[in-house]
Amino acid sequence: MSRLDEVGERDSWRCWLCDEPVDPDMSVNDPRGPSVDALSTAKKGAKGGQERLAHRACNTKKGAVKPVVPWAEHLFVVDPAPIIGVVEQLTRKGGRVAVARCPTEADATEAGTWLVDRISRLAPDLTVTTRIDSGGGGFLLSLTAP
Structure with a gap:
């Protein structure tokens, strides 16, 4: 240790x-x-x-259970993905993962900026970028890792 x-x-x-x-x-x-x-x-x-x-x-x-890293309360996100699970998946396989839906593009941009910053401290060796797609009256926030 x-x-x-x-x-x-x-x-x-x-x-x-x-x-x-x-x-x-x-x-x-x-x-x-x-x-x-x-x-x-x-x-x-x-x-x-x-x-x-x-x-x-x-x-x-x-304790000895899988940790939960919360999303910031000030963000307007719907159906947010568990951050630890997303980090583990992107670390293992790379690719793209949908992480949340947002009502406006500004909300999705703010959530994406916060999430990239948070992951940079949570998993310093993992490089992620955001992608925002519109559709269904909202915006889908995704993370991409090589």
């Missing part, structure tokens, strides 16, 4: 789950204090995976 300060520096002292700042000077026993979460993308029982910085409370709340 890596040292907490190494993981914190690499992740710019931001919680990978809630995307809020983590105070490196706060006690590791405090709910908002730093902790290391071993994110395993390997099959059950396999060793490996990536260590990520998280608040103690975020890490505890997640």
Whole structure:
């Protein structure tokens, strides 16, 4: 396991789950204090995976279940896809994934900009671009990865 300060520096002292700042000077026993979460993308029982910085409370709340990374509340999206699932799919296979529907093109653009920024911190090695298609009285937001 890596040292907490190494993981914190690499992740710019931001919680990978809630995307809020983590105070490196706060006690590791405090709910908002730093902790290391071993994110395993390997099959059950396999060793490996990536260590990520998280608040103690975020890490505890997640437990041993698949984490949920929420969409920002200010975004106007309908039927948003689970962010972790989209990241895993694009990492494995690349291609294009529809991630949300939006009522206006401006809403889709704002959601796409936010999502690309969020994924850049969640999965730094994954490069994604957005695509917005109109149809059915709304706009479909998709992510594309090589």
